[in-house]
Each structure stands twice: as C-alpha cells, then as structure tokens.
Amino acid sequence: MAIQITHLLKRYDKNVVLDHLDLDIKQGSIFGLLGPNGAGKTTLVSILNFLIPKDAGKITILGHDWDKNQKEIKSLCSLVPQSYAFYPSLSAYENLEFFGALHGLKHKDLTRQIHYALEMTALEKYRYKRAESFSGGLKRRLNIAIGLLNNPKILYLDEPTVGIDPQSRHYILNVIKKLNQSEGTTVIYTSHYMDEIEYLCDDIAILDHGKIMLHQSKEELIKSDHIATLHLSDESQKEINLYEDYDALVDTFCEIKEKSLHVKEITLPKSSLENLFLSLTKKELRD
Ligand SMILES: Nc1ncnc2c1ncn2[C@@H]1O[C@H](COP(=O)(O)OP(=O)(O)OP(=O)(O)O)[C@@H](O)[C@H]1O
Structure with missing residues (x-):
C-alpha cells in the first residue's frame, strides 16, 4: 500500500472534519478523491503532507510511520496545491531552479530534473518567459512541473484543472496518466469533475462529513454503471x-x-x- 490510514480524527474546535476515517490507497494507482465542498478533502491532503496536525489516528506512507518519519515521507512525496505556488515575476526556469534547490538539487542533478519537468509538462518553449505572462493552462502546468522536480513516488494533485480550457485539461490528464504509467507514481487526485475522475482514476472514493462513503475500483463502478x-x-x-x-x-x-x-x-x-x-x-x- 502507498498510504494506510486508520481512525484518523481531525477537529477544528468542536467541528469534527475527519471522523475516524479509514482508507487504504494502493501503490502505483491513480486514486480519485471526490467530495462536496467542505467534505474534508483538503484537510486530509494537508494532514498527509504535514501542513496541519491530526488529532488522532495512524498513518503509514510507503511503509513509513507519519508520526516518526516526517523527513523520509516528505522526500518521497509532492503536493501540487490548487492555488498557484510559484513566483509570478520569475521565469518558468527560474522558478524550477528555485524550487529544485529547495529539494537539495544541485548542478547536473538540478538541470536534469528541470529538463525532465519542462519536458513532461511541454513547457520547454516557455521556459524563459515570466510566469505572470502565462495563460491559466500554462500556469497549471508550471505548478505541476514544480511538483515533479523531486521525482515523487506519491504525487498529490488538488483540483489541478480548475479554470482552464479543454485542451489544457486534456493535456494535463494525459501527463498524469503518462507519469503513472512510465514512473509508477501513485497519484492522489481531488476534483469536482466526475468525468475526469472516471477517465483518470483506477480507484475512486467519495468523502463526506469526514467519512469515506464509497471506495471502489473503476471496474466495479463501470460494471454497476x-x-x-x-x-x-x-x-x-x-x-x-x-x-x-x-x-x-x-x-x-x-x-x-x-x-x-x-x-x-x-x-x-x-x-x-x-x-x-x-x-x-x-x-x-x-x-
Ligand atoms: N483552518 C480552519 N479552521 C476552521 N475550520 C476549517 C479550517 N479549514 C477547514 N475548515 C472546515 O473544515 C471542513 C472541511 O474543509 P476542507 O477545506 O477540508 O473541505 P474540502 O472537501 O476540501 O472542500 P472544497 O471542495 O470546498 O475545497 C469545512 O467545514 C471547513 O469550513
């Protein structure tokens, strides 16, 4: 398993947002997490990425205990947030240099990873352009490129296709498929677009009121459909x-x-x- 979650509890004051949640996510799968506004998706992804603490429960990520091996887990994972997480006044290349250095990449390793990320997201010809001049689709691709710099074993994508045209959306979905197939990357994908989830994901879960209401493979869903x-x-x-x-x-x-x-x-x-x-x-x- 890539991720094993048992009895995860998260409260904001008295508001229980994750209610003793149990969830297993298979290694090498593309896992789609659906849920209405306020269901707890971002809270769950934020806990898995150490952005906020949990109140109780056990999490194991790629065999590492969340409570004990934060550093190891962080080096194996990457989060592409819904908001743009780059510097608008820097070029795509400069942004990738900056974030690559934060991962400890240097010299040849840094250059190699930047080229890999640019190639995967088809951003080569825009690499010297300032990010603020990018269209919505290019900005989303740059966000993803930054997430690929450390060759993550688990990639979290939080609504990565919001506000972009169908061409960019199609491109991004195919990048994710390619990444999963060529590198074996486990992808955790949150979205409100059912068609994307159906197209992309091997396993699908619906979260609501802090609990998993349904967790099925796509085959099971298609069969019942x-x-x-x-x-x-x-x-x-x-x-x-x-x-x-x-x-x-x-x-x-x-x-x-x-x-x-x-x-x-x-x-x-x-x-x-x-x-x-x-x-x-x-x-x-x-x-
Ligand atoms: N920092 C916070 N303080 C208090 N309550 C919060 C905080 N962050 C989130 N919440 C509440 O926790 C619940 C779950 O929010 P969360 O953002 O995880 O849901 P979501 O499923 O990601 O929603 P969306 O689809 O709208 O992004 C909501 O009721 C929200 O108001």
Whole structure:
C-alpha cells in the first residue's frame, strides 16, 4: 500500500472534519478523491503532507510511520496545491531552479530534473518567459512541473484543472496518466469533475462529513454503471452489458427466445458516478 490510514480524527474546535476515517490507497494507482465542498478533502491532503496536525489516528506512507518519519515521507512525496505556488515575476526556469534547490538539487542533478519537468509538462518553449505572462493552462502546468522536480513516488494533485480550457485539461490528464504509467507514481487526485475522475482514476472514493462513503475500483463502478439485469420467466436472471455490441445483445435475446422464455422485468444499471455521488452525499447545497 502507498498510504494506510486508520481512525484518523481531525477537529477544528468542536467541528469534527475527519471522523475516524479509514482508507487504504494502493501503490502505483491513480486514486480519485471526490467530495462536496467542505467534505474534508483538503484537510486530509494537508494532514498527509504535514501542513496541519491530526488529532488522532495512524498513518503509514510507503511503509513509513507519519508520526516518526516526517523527513523520509516528505522526500518521497509532492503536493501540487490548487492555488498557484510559484513566483509570478520569475521565469518558468527560474522558478524550477528555485524550487529544485529547495529539494537539495544541485548542478547536473538540478538541470536534469528541470529538463525532465519542462519536458513532461511541454513547457520547454516557455521556459524563459515570466510566469505572470502565462495563460491559466500554462500556469497549471508550471505548478505541476514544480511538483515533479523531486521525482515523487506519491504525487498529490488538488483540483489541478480548475479554470482552464479543454485542451489544457486534456493535456494535463494525459501527463498524469503518462507519469503513472512510465514512473509508477501513485497519484492522489481531488476534483469536482466526475468525468475526469472516471477517465483518470483506477480507484475512486467519495468523502463526506469526514467519512469515506464509497471506495471502489473503476471496474466495479463501470460494471454497476452499464450492467442491466434481465429477470426471466423461469425465475433465472441474466446480466447484459449495455455497452456490448449490438450482435451480442441480439444473441442474448435469441437465446432467451430459443429456450421459450420471456423477460419479466429489466433492472437498469445502478447509476453514473455523478448520480452515485449525489445519492450518497444527498442533494442539499453545501456552504
Ligand atoms: N483552518 C480552519 N479552521 C476552521 N475550520 C476549517 C479550517 N479549514 C477547514 N475548515 C472546515 O473544515 C471542513 C472541511 O474543509 P476542507 O477545506 O477540508 O473541505 P474540502 O472537501 O476540501 O472542500 P472544497 O471542495 O470546498 O475545497 C469545512 O467545514 C471547513 O469550513
């Protein structure tokens, strides 16, 4: 496991934000964390990155105890925050030099990592331009490039596609996939965009009121999303995948007819991720 969390408790005064939360995140996976506003996503990511303390519970990250091995964990992880975390008056290259030096990178190692980060985020041709002159998409990519400098084993991305056009969004999602596939990086991805989470993530969790309401693999979600159940006249059941090609569906119905059976009832697929999200977190507006 990349991350193991047991009975994590976090309060702000009397407000319990993480309520004895249990969660395991697989190594090498892209893990999507969904939740309505105020659910506790940023609080959870902030605790995992030592930005705020916890009140109780145990966290193990890549085999290291959160309470004892802060330095080791920090060297293995990187957080790309939702807000831009760079100096606007510096160029992309200068920003990467600065943040690379904070990781202790020097000389050839620093240059190599800067080129790697620029290449991954396709920022080479903008490297000498000041960050403040960048479009929203380029700024998001620079934020991510900074997060890649230390070759993290775990990369946290907090809503990295907010406020950008579909092209940049598509590019960023593919960078994340590439990183996961080529480097085996575990990615923890928070977003309000269900389609992104469905496209990108292997495992998906929905957090609300400080608890994990659902934690499933994408396969399980897709299965529940596309499988309808036919209830047949002999009381047996047959599942059909609505995304199967037309011929396969026709074959199923021919088979039923050949057995002189008929369909008494059809149970439709449970729901899309968005419907599942709304049914688990209810529909009332959050603060
Ligand atoms: N520093 C703080 N002091 C007091 N309460 C806080 C503080 N930070 C967050 N909270 C409260 O904790 C709860 C969880 O907030 P958090 O920012 O973790 O949620 P979130 O799921 O990240 O929300 P969003 O989707 O809006 O970013 C909210 O009720 C919020 O008001």
